[in-house]
Amino acid sequence: MPLADFVLYEEEYGKVEAELTALCRDARITTAAVIDKNGQIIATAGETRRIDATSLASLAAGDVAAANGMAALIGETEFSVFFHEGQRDCIYMSLLAGRFILIAIFDKKVTSLGMVRLKANKATEALASALTSASSKSESGKNAVGEPLFADITSEDIDRLFGQT
Amino acid sequence: MSFINFSSREINCKIVYYGPGLCGKTTNLQHIYGKTAADRKGKLISLATETERTLFFDFLPLSLGAIKGFNVRFHLYTVPGQVFYAASRKLILKGVDGIVFTADSQIERMDANLESMDDMRLNLAAQGYDPEKIPMTIQYNKRDLPGAAPLVEMNRLLNPGGHTWYQAVAVEGVGVFETLKDIVKKVLAEVRNSY
Ligand SMILES: Nc1nc2c(ncn2[C@@H]2O[C@H](COP(=O)(O)OP(=O)(O)OP(=O)(O)O)[C@@H](O)[C@H]2O)c(=O)[nH]1
Ligand SMILES: [Mg+2]
Numbered sequence: 001m002p003l004a005d006f007v008l009y010e011e012e013y014g015k016v017e018a019e020l021t022a023l024c025r026d027a028r029i030t031t032a033a034v035i036d037k038n039g040q041i042i043a044t045a046g047e048t049r050r051i052d053a054t055s056l057a058s059l060a061a062g063d064v065a066a067a068n069g070m071a072a073l074i075g076e077t078e079f080s081v082f083f084h085e086g087q088r089d090c091i092y093m094s095l096l097a098g099r100f101i102l103i104a105i106f107d108k109k110v111t112s113l114g115m116v117r118l119k120a121n122k123a124t125e126a127l128a129s130a131l132t133s134a135s136s137k138s139e140s141g142k143n144a145v146g147e148p149l150f151a152d153i154t155s156e157d158i159d160r161l162f163g164q165t
Numbered sequence: 166m167s168f169i170n171f172s173s174r175e176i177n178c179k180i181v182y183y184g185p186g187l188c189g190k191t192t193n194l195q196h197i198y199g200k201t202a203a204d205r206k207g208k209l210i211s212l213a214t215e216t217e218r219t220l221f222f223d224f225l226p227l228s229l230g231a232i233k234g235f236n237v238r239f240h241l242y243t244v245p246g247q248v249f250y251a252a253s254r255k256l257i258l259k260g261v262d263g264i265v266f267t268a269d270s271q272i273e274r275m276d277a278n279l280e281s282m283d284d285m286r287l288n289l290a291a292q293g294y295d296p297e298k299i300p301m302t303i304q305y306n307k308r309d310l311p312g313a314a315p316l317v318e319m320n321r322l323l324n325p326g327g328h329t330w331y332q333a334v335a336v337e338g339v340g341v342f343e344t345l346k347d348i349v350k351k352v353l354a355e356v357r358n359s360y
Contacts (some may be wrong), residue, residue: 013172038260065256161229
């Protein structure tokens with residue numbers, strides 16, 4: 001692959017999820033998620049059934065990418081915090097460890113932007129360290145399992161994927 | 166940049182449909198969406214102008230099934246083809262694993278095809294990719310139109326690298342899944358070679 005792939009193992013996943021769950025509780029956030037800047041979901045916590053997380057992640061990534069395109073135009077390297085306010089629900093986003101985005105969806109009647117921002121900042125360090133550890137495992141190449149994982153994917157395997165379409 | 170999640174046992178890959186304005190990129194995604202079983206697709210999101218031109222991107226998540234115990238998921242995106250959305254096109258290429266270059270077969274669109282191909286190469290390079298090496302499939306769309314350019318000519322102009330190519334009539338669904346299947350194969354072959 002031309003660029004480093006990203007591989008997430010149980011250990012880091014568990015840490016990220018635990019941090020997000022704590023964040024939901026402490027800041028009284030409805031739904032929290034960590035995605036990467038390309039729109040892939042890393043982990044979610046809180047109320048997730050009401051929300052189409054896949055769509056949310058791709059739009060959030062697009063939103064952050066567009067905002068940072070504007071940042072470059074005005075001579076900023078990057079915006080690091082993003083906020084959208086609705087009648088009732090709001091979305092707060094911040095950059096994590098350079099290549100990830102923390103998303104928090106909250107109800108204005110239940111909590112406040114100040115509270116969300118404070119708790120999100122506090123969670124940032126632990127989240128960033130788990131994610132950085134995952135990134136460096138990815139970059140150290142291949143997989144920690146030790147054997148080539150997909151070496152025996154055959155052409156028939158791939159054909160089968162399209163059987164039902 | 167494929168994303169492999171050992172915790173949820175998922176492989177996620179990103180495919181971008183690139184090509185000049187009105188060549189039929191969005192139509193490809195609409196056809197795929199329409200013909201895919203409900204449990205294998207998410208919402209088709211289109212950020213479009215009032216005249217249905219792509220403004221930022223279209224997005225369609227597909228879940229293709231399992232290989233070696235991993236659920237294989239593809240995120241399909243289209244770029245906005247209109248020349249003045251150049252900045253958005255560059256953003257959408259971030260993290261791409263494979264490209265479908267959709268060309269418009271009408272002779273009068275050949276300059277637009279070439280311009281889009283050049284633009285794509287520059288944008289890929291700007292994102293750190295080698296445009297010669299990224300998995301790519303070429304689709305010659307709108308073969309139904311009377312003014313369609315000969316395929317030999319299109320290959321000479323647009324496909325010097327000798328990528329696999331398909332004829333398509335995306336509005337009728339012709340060639341759409343053939344193209345998709347080809348790029349999925351190429352991307353998964355890369356995943357196989359990387360892990
Ligand atoms: N005749 C014919 N028309 C087609 C074909 N494929 C797409 N179209 C039509 O071409 C027009 C543009 O198609 P889109 O899919 O919106 O084009 P696009 O590439 O997404 O365009 P942008 O969003 O501006 O980049 C629509 O009216 C389609 O119905 C085809 O194979 N044959
Ligand atoms: Mg379009």
